[in-house]
Amino acid sequence: MHPVEMLFDALLLLSMVVLAWQGVHARNLFRAVVSFMMFGLLTAVAWVRLEAPDIALAEAALGAGLTGALLLATLGRLDQGGRATRLRTTFMRFSLPWMALGLAGTTLLLAVTLALPAPGLDEAVLRAMPAAGVDSPVTAVLLNFRAWDTLLEIAVMLLAVVALWSLGQDVLASTPRLPAPALPALVRLLFPLFLLSTFYLLWRGGHGPGGAFPAGALLAAGLVLALLAGARVPERMTGAPLRCALAAGLLAFLMVAVGVMADRGVFFAYPPQHAPILIAMVEIAAGLSIGVMLTALFLGGEPTDVEGGPS
Amino acid sequence: MTAFYLAGALFLLANVVVALARVLRGPTAADRMLSGALMGTTAVAVLLLLYGATGIEALIDVALIFAILAAMAVVTFVRRTWPEDADEDRPREEP
Amino acid sequence: MSALAGVVLIVMGLLFFLSGTVGLLRFPDVFTRLHAISKADTLALGLVCAGLALHADYGALQLKLLLIWLLVIVSGATCSSLIARAALAHGIRPWQR
């Protein structure tokens, strides 16, 4: 462990902890949100230091892009007027015991983890890799060995979109529309690049860091940027087509899972010779629908078609 | 050679930490967003230097995503946020 | 030889990042700070990318580094104009002596 490396990690983690504290306890909400966005930024660097490029990709697309945009949009929707105080909950008067409990819990956690044996599952995964159909171990685990978890995860996200959209129409931000002439030009320039890098990540998913999650998050960031620049969901798209796009990932996954049963009667047991194509198909379907679902989550509700809509 | 890259990355990280001061002190919301934008760019540079140190090519993809999303936070801030009360510095009862 | 050139370029890039941060902290108002961070966006990152490109072993990496730099320039420039325009709209006047 190179001393400079140790110093880099120490400073990185220290600033992460400070930013986390600021993100929760800053005096003013906007300051808290900005601190939290920077915390997300540094977390992506921390994943890089932990040799987890897949997670760094996803955290970069989500932490630096979507979470920040979501929080800022929510701040914009929370009007700062008198009714703001209604979001208070009863104050936990004796917070000291909670603090003590929290610290005791974490120190216990730390002590236990240091003593944990370290036989990870990496041998098991490496042994099973030849039949995985993909070279990247993380994608193999995600879409082949534990495809069931990914299926449920996409179902959870669809549930989140349904829950959020059932709350009613999209709540228009209360801040005045500021003229931003340069923005549409920027988005026209960047959007093809968003699509290109989304498919680049999807293609790389097979044999390197990448895959459906970072690609979906990046696609969502591109769509959200377009929405912010004034683009609006076209009229004929908001009805059934949008809902089909939302549910496409889950349906594709289920079709593959059930279709494969015809071969050996086992749910999600890819026949080895078809595994690469099936995984690629599932990955593209999952990536695209994650992108559309995350954008739907950012919108917060059915896009209204009134003039000057949610842009 | 890797020591040089790591030292460079450490230097940039120190820059990021110093830029935090502007987040806390910045009188207006725009100042806080500014330091956010600068941190984004510095994070891209840190990732590139870490690529130099470790040679993992995936780091360049992470830097590429950071570069594409550099505008995301600022655009959302300008188009959707800028709460009025974020401007004055006195510790007002936050919303 | 190219290793030395790479190191020199990167060190100059780091110095410009330093100038960006110092400018961010020392300048009196939003508009002057915008100038400071745009230096870091364009020049500093460009030098670091150039320094790394010298060491990159095959062409695709150099093109990717160039793409990263161009992206940061384009979005940096747009963001600066957006923030300045929004600041003016919120009544933040440029600093006079």
Next chain:
Amino acid sequence: MSLPPGTLFLLAAALLFAIGAHGLVTCRHLLRKVLALNVATTGVFLLLVTLGRSGTAVDPVPHAMVLTGIVVALSTTAVALGLIVRLQRQRP
């Protein structure tokens, strides 16, 4: 420095979890509770990946779990923020 490589990250994970849990309990504003929850989740993910790394090779299973976790955490945050916005608007 003879510390095992992962200790710094374990310590940071514990601290982040503590900050998140403490903030979740004591902050009064709902938006801060959502932020605190995200901080705590990041702490747990940091712990998972650091443990995954202590073996010989890098263990891909925690990576896959954390990838899924990050996306699910974002979905729950989005729903929570949606509720907060509507809570403030619909209250009489």
